[in-house]
Amino acid sequence: MSSDGSHYSPGLEGVIAGETTICSVDDGLRYRGYSVAELAEHCTYEEVAYLLLYGELPTAAQLQAFQTRIAAARRLPLPLRDFLAALPKWTPPLDALRTAVSALSHFDQDVADNSHDANLWKAERLLGQIPVAIVDHYRLAQGLLPVPARQDLGQAANFLYMLRGSEPDPDEVKALDVSLILYAEHEFNASTFTARVIVSTWADMHAGITGAIGALKGPLHGGANEKVMDLLRAAGGPDTAAAWVQAALARKERIMGFGHRVYKSGDVRAQILKKYARQMAEKSGDLHWEETAEVIEQVMAQQKNMYPNLDWPAGRLYHAMRLDVPLYTPIFAMARVAGWAAHIIEQMDNNRLIRPRAWYKGPPPRPVRPLAERG
């Protein structure tokens, strides 16, 4: 293929860069053929993670065994916990998680085994370890002792339990669980594609997921959910939000939580999670930010024909649940690890090195002048 740009699409927009059986975005969002709306209504995050990794929804016995294996992995090697405690207090939780996943590779006996089975074992262990890494680091940074994980709780409930050290509220567990399901997978998004590129060199699961967390950080991708509350606070309230967003658009600012590379007329996940964000705000007795968000949605639709993505309700939901903002992108990572791992396994099971070409726009061929002749 020539490098003259005839196949070039900036940002790879619209380019089919691989095959997958995990997720489709064309006919509504589906994981392995199931609509996310149905999965969010009828399943738990663990059922969905099993579906993504193994290709089918689990039977009750398969789910029980899967949950037991994940729960058994819910602890960190002590040297890693000590290292997390030693990080500067201002270390962003997502950066600490990226470091933790990289460090976990040194303690995993199967790190160099890229077989299908070993990749599944490593994925299950990471499903158990990642929430612990997030919460242990968070508590240690606040001078609090980590709370040991519970074996009897699902991912959402155990996360809230470890964070607060108290029995989690069932409504909060359900809302967080739905957000984890909706965040779990999304085809060839930037972080998943990063993971696939990394493992296409025959690196390993931990390398792929460490890189994926790095890619997730940016505010054009996972980092957007941490910007939502800043934006709402800047907008002030329902009475000032329209003028604020119009002025922000006039300044050519991006409204975080709006727009999407694939969805140009709305993201079904944002509709699903909006209901939970509102319910949780009602429960907290404060609808101020829901009402402010409503005004911003109207202005964005009218003026830009642009609609919310999943990060928009997720930021508000987590705020209504009294979670600190720097935990929001780590929660995205804790959910997306199922999708990342499924894609890593799919890539490695049928691998070809991912190595595209670039359209060269630099200087034409020219001779090297010896150092003494330059200047």
Ligand SMILES: CC(=O)SCCNC(=O)CCNC(=O)[C@H](O)C(C)(C)COP(=O)(O)OP(=O)(O)OC[C@H]1O[C@@H](n2cnc3c(N)ncnc32)[C@H](O)[C@@H]1OP(=O)(O)O
């Ligand atoms: C779960 C997720 O990770 S979803 C993504 C989360 N990210 C965000 O919410 C960040 C805000 N959104 C954005 O920046 C974008 O919509 C993206 C990056 C998500 C997708 O954008 P792309 O498909 O690459 O479109 P692109 O960045 O080329 O933007 C096209 C035009 O729309 C504008 N635009 C895109 N998103 C927004 C936005 N949120 N607010 C205002 N304008 C926007 C751009 O400024 C650009 O305008 P121009 O043509 O006048 O320069």
Ligand SMILES: O=C([O-])CC(=O)C(=O)O
């Ligand atoms: O698909 C994308 O570009 C971004 C993403 O991860 C998502 O929407 O969940």
